[in-house]
Amino acid sequence: MNNINCMLNETAKKLVDEITKNLAASKESISSSFGELLSLLIDKLQLSQDKKFVFVLLGKTGVGKSSTVNSLLNQEIAPVGKYDATTMEVQEYEHEINGVKCSIIDTPGLCDDIPEKGNNQKYIELIQNQVKQIDLLWFVTRLDDARVGEDEKKGIQIISEAFTPQVWEHSVIIFTRANKADDYLEELRERTKRIRDEIAKHTGHEVANRIPAVAVDNKSQTTPDGKRWLEELYTQVFITMSQKGAIPFLMATAPRINKTNRDPNWNFYNQSEFKNQDKEDENSEFNANNFIFDSIQKELIKKKIIEVIPALAAAGVTIGAVVGGPIGAAIGGAVGAAVGSIFYFLN
Ligand SMILES: Nc1nc2c(ncn2[C@@H]2O[C@H](COP(=O)(O)OP(=O)(O)OP(=O)(O)O)[C@@H](O)[C@H]2O)c(=O)[nH]1
Ligand SMILES: [Mg+2]
Known part of the structure; x- marks a missing residue:
């Protein structure tokens, strides 16, 4: 976890440690390599941040x-x-x-x-x-x-x-x-x-x-x-x-990836109350410029992510739901947003 330690502030580091430990307590087999996987992912994302x-x-x-x-x-x-x-x-x-x-x-x-x-x-x-x-x-x-x-x-x-x-x-x-x-x-x-x-x-x-x-x-x-x-x-x-180009693109767009599992075609445009909400909250799930993927799109994106970062194929299906969001938030910035999104797609 050395790379993570270098880049995270104390609070974020504690949170990542805690999540990793909790995971270790509940799911021994997944977590043993989770720290390594996360470290590798963050490395890859940091490198990609300088690419375009x-x-x-x-x-x-x-x-x-x-x-x-x-x-x-x-x-x-x-x-x-x-x-x-x-x-x-x-x-x-x-x-x-x-x-x-x-x-x-x-x-x-x-x-x-x-x-x-x-x-x-x-x-x-x-x-x-x-x-x-x-x-x-x-x-x-x-x-x-x-x-x-x-x-x-x-x-x-x-x-x-x-x-x-x-x-x-x-x-x-x-x-x-x-x-x-x-x-x-x-x-x-x-x-x-x-x-x-x-x-x-x-x-x-x-x-x-x-x-x-x-x-x-x-x-x-x-x-x-x-x-x-x-x-x-x-x-x-x-x-x-x-x-x-795929990872830089994912990092650039990650903050707009909506991580709720909602049917993308539910009729939120037709509802004027939500239209108003769009304007108030840029990151709201009701923002029509955000991405709400359906299950087929999610699966295709997941396949591509694994193609680009093959080590992620080893990540268990349960990891995404449990830690993607909190870890992404703890890391912060473009790298954090991308980590959150990647675990969302892997899930
Ligand atoms: N109805 C409709 N209008 C569009 C669509 N896409 C672009 N327009 C309009 O078509 C005009 C030209 O759009 P641009 O995006 O500037 O097209 P462009 O290919 O970049 O054009 P140039 O850079 O000038 O060669 C603008 O008035 C747009 O609002 C579309 O999907 N539907
Ligand atoms: Mg043009």
Whole structure:
């Protein structure tokens, strides 16, 4: 427990010791290695705190790239607005969330029909020079657009050439304006297939068909099927992003992870009393910007966490419920929030 002792203040240290001891009294087999596990986890999280996660955004101007990233991270990271892309450039927005750095790299013009024909090679060099890390590539397009445009095809091609087609192994397809679709499920299915087919020209179908597609609507908390999209977006982003970016991302978002086991689709938006409560209490479980995962999403996130930190596979199912919250609170800060969330998902 040396590492913990270094970083915790006296009160927190006592609390962690006490919890560990209580656990030892009640569950001998789990607790014998619990201290080691916790120590390893805290080490890993502390290391990750200095790392950052990087999202690269690809999509035509005005489709909702900025809005969607801002919704997920609950911050005004990239400006939202309607202005025409006139040149192809690379824009990097750097930000710190909960003490963790992130970079959102925007690629204005890359998927837009602007008269810079023949300049693909120049852009490839530009993006290669400016982008050193990609944890997740976001291909953003409107659900109510019927086809994959020539400009989008060009964007897909340039990205594939600049970063090798493997870049699509850590990518998601995001459909915005889900509530504007005429036939939601049909359009979701059809458009997903068309975009995957286009990407498959560079990666082959095996990689392309594994790219998750998520429908969102930045003007609404739900999609036409009545389900919240924020948690689904979070889940697909988290499980698809590179292992390197996953823990920084989890740490940045951990304070917004709601640890109650509530059905995410219970109708809290419809209840005006709770809407008012949202405004009063940022951390309230009724805050619509917080994440309330359903059991399938929890399971997927758990699987990814264990993939990134394999030692956690040894953590018994009972640990999460018993100590996750108190230990997380005792540790405090981004590391504590992440510890609490990780044990919540393991549970
Ligand atoms: N109805 C609806 N409007 C959206 C949605 N997403 C974005 N918008 C609106 O579309 C406009 C453009 O959104 P942005 O997020 O700025 O789009 P962008 O792709 O980042 O655009 P550029 O950075 O200018 O290329 C804004 O007025 C948004 O409010 C959505 O899901 N549904
Ligand atoms: Mg934008």
